[in-house]
Amino acid sequence: MHETELNDLSDDADYAASLQQGSASMTRSDSSRRSSSSEPDGAEVVYLKDNVTIHPTQYASERISGRLKLIKQGASLFITWIPYKGQSSNAKLSERDKNLYTIRAVPFTEIRSIRRHTPTLGWQYIIVVLSSGLAFPPLYFYNGGVREFLATIKQHIFLVRSAEDANVFVVNDFQDPLQRTLSSLELPRAVPVANGRSSSLSASESPTDKNQVRADGVAVDGSLSSIQNNGRQRQKMHDPARDLSIHVLEKFSLVTRFARETTSQLFRENHSEGFGGNERRNHSQSSHDYHQNAASIDVEKVPDEVPVAPDPLEKSPCSNRGEEAATNVGTFELIDSKEIDKLTVWGKPRQPPLGPEEWATFLDSEGRVTDEKALRKRIFYGGVENNLRKEVWTFLLGYHAHDSTYAEREYLVLIKKSEYETIKNQWQSITQDQAKRFTKFRERRGLIEKDVVRTDRSLSFYEGDDNPNVNLLRDILLTYSFYNFDLGYCQGMSDLLSPILFIMKDESESFWCFVSLMERLGPNFNRDQNGMHSQLFALSKLVELLDVPLHNYFKQNDCLNYFFCFRWILIQFKREFEYERTLRLWEVLWTHHLSEHLHLYVCVAILKRYRRKIMGEQMDFDTLLKFINELSGQIDLDAILKDAEALCICAGEHGAASIPPGTPPSLPLDTGLLYAQQDDEVL
Amino acid sequence: MATIGHNNLNAKLVLLGDMGAGKSSLVLRFVKGQFLEFQESTIGAAFFSQTLAANDVTVKFEIWDTAGQERYHSLAPMYYRGAAAAIIVYDISNTDSFGRAKKWVQELQKQGNPNMVMALAGNKADLEDRRKVTAEEARVYAEENGLFFMETSAKTALNVNDIFHEIAKKLPRAQPAQNPAGMVLVDRPPEGSRATSCCS
């Protein structure tokens, strides 16, 4: 039934005309045409709705419209959504792309719930959540009709409204009445639609409001206050990610977020005409064939047999079946190797970096950061403009307290400067003669001197003979090795200091910022490697949670130690991105906005991007390490950050539970002896 | 281990030695013919491969370049386990690096593959004016310990290809499959043993 349906409106002139009229198409009422065109024998179309649309990206301009149907065959009810052929809002959305979103006869036995969203103003949409936790992208009913859709379902299967959220309808499709009863018992807080459908259904679905999008771009729905506002207003934004009831039903699903973002974006775009040109497009695409990919998307069950299943976050599919992708994170994605940087999750669009004017709105008259959380969140989504970094990083790193005033900070800087000089003097006062009898000092200085001369020397800031900044690197590291004598100096530290000195410029300030950073990252350099082990271990748990096939692949190939990610974690991806990009990544990581361990989700996101290549080419540990080292400079940071954000949200508390307490960069659990002293004796 | 097939030999080779001795520079010279004055330090490990013809066979070297700092020493067994050959590198202008090299030799003699071909490379031979370790001293040590020895310079390319060539010639042409436990963490229970590709 699929192929024929793909074409069934392609020559519908009436339909084509309606599309070209833009918003006119939204008012066209053609619901419930009960044509039973090309259904197979015994199948009956019990519901049909045209102009049901998905927005594959967060841009209103990119949409794919299609026809939604409920089909009854025997005792089973199926949902299908077939995009129209030849009608596309945007040249970028190819036929094939549309094909990918197609919902082909998904039986209701595989559907867990349907969430509806019926704002008084704006478009109605539904989100279909499958039993696996996977969800299709929101289906927008341009012509209204969500209520009728749900009512039709209820006529054929058992649908109960969630007691936790009146907008969520839980499917309970058991033919056997006993089974049905038992199943209901397992949902103690769910109540049947029939009993519960009074207020919210009728209140939220007023027929006159359908299809209206206010041209002034104001979203009336409570969850959608404009995201353009900067300054204080941003804090009022309702964040559905915190909505517990959504969380319960759509645990592994991103759709709610996406829906919010999309809708905000739609209104925003309606507001400003010239969208699209200046914002980078995220050409997100999704696939359709749930059956085919069921194995790869179920995060709860380990499939018996694991084919190289495609994944939404992967980057370069190595076969031409690459367009079919399913995900465990709640949306479907298409990856086209030719359009590698246009893909991915329905995560929040990255914002421009925080600039001076907006920064000022975060400070009170005496210079306190009034809302640390909001600041961190803002930086999480956009980073900081370069010339502000010097100031803002001191807060992110924890060198300055958020509630400190300008005056307090000025004072602290002075105090710290003299404290720095004191420590520095400890090694500076060692005479050459004394050094001869001070092997440990000579060794330590030797290590540092070997490393600073090969740290970022291609940057103009560090290049050339006798570069004073290279000497500063040396002095700060040597001072640090006296400040924290037990930890000492370890390769990789110069990589961590280099960007800090580059931003702070000042020696003492750089030192103290580095000290703050090392409070969290110091355990990376522990002699027994336990800081690294615990992170690599947590990473393996996260991959197991978020990508079962990839986990199984690593397991089969004895790659579970994840040592191919060692460099990523040890120096926070410093060698993986261009310098400026590293600065951006670091400040985002330092916000700890969604997790202190976002860097681990960044690892997962990168691995997921390349999963098909890794598995398809049957990489063993050696090849994998080589491949990963060679990814340096190839990774699109913004895309990865969006993926990591999405993965982090998807993993939710399961993700957090995968990471043992005290895993760096969390602050160490006990503050006793951190770095048990041992001789740097060889072997 | 080295494996043979149709006159092709795959050989896993590991580079060990003090930080800054020039391990990465030697590999880079051998694999890409380049030298970087400010070659960055190695974090974790790096993997390269390069093929060369020696006498009757073509040898494909699978090269593991490790991080030199003692702090990362506990990771090294992961990389030298199952290796058919090792180059132990020191810096002729640095006495400590020679001492470190000796310790690596001891460790490999104790822990490594008993048939491993070991080479000692006295690198930075171009820094004659800063020499601290004489060639004679190193040669004696090498002889006593059954290594072969060359002074190299990644900078001038002196003896770089030669040392790999020499190893290729010395590789045993067939090896019994043994010690298949490759990349297993030292202080963690193995998650399963990894059959090294070269032993299959």
Ligand SMILES: Nc1nc2c(ncn2[C@@H]2O[C@H](COP(=O)(O)OP(=O)(O)OP(=O)(O)O)[C@@H](O)[C@H]2O)c(=O)[nH]1
């Ligand atoms: N003059 C001279 N310098 C060299 C030679 N080989 C390496 N170097 C320099 O020595 C420094 C260290 O070289 P690397 O190859 O990074 O040393 P490594 O042994 O890999 O060091 P780690 O990765 O830290 O263990 C770099 O600045 C190189 O340019 C050489 O043959 N002659």
Ligand SMILES: [Mg+2]
């Ligand atoms: Mg190196």
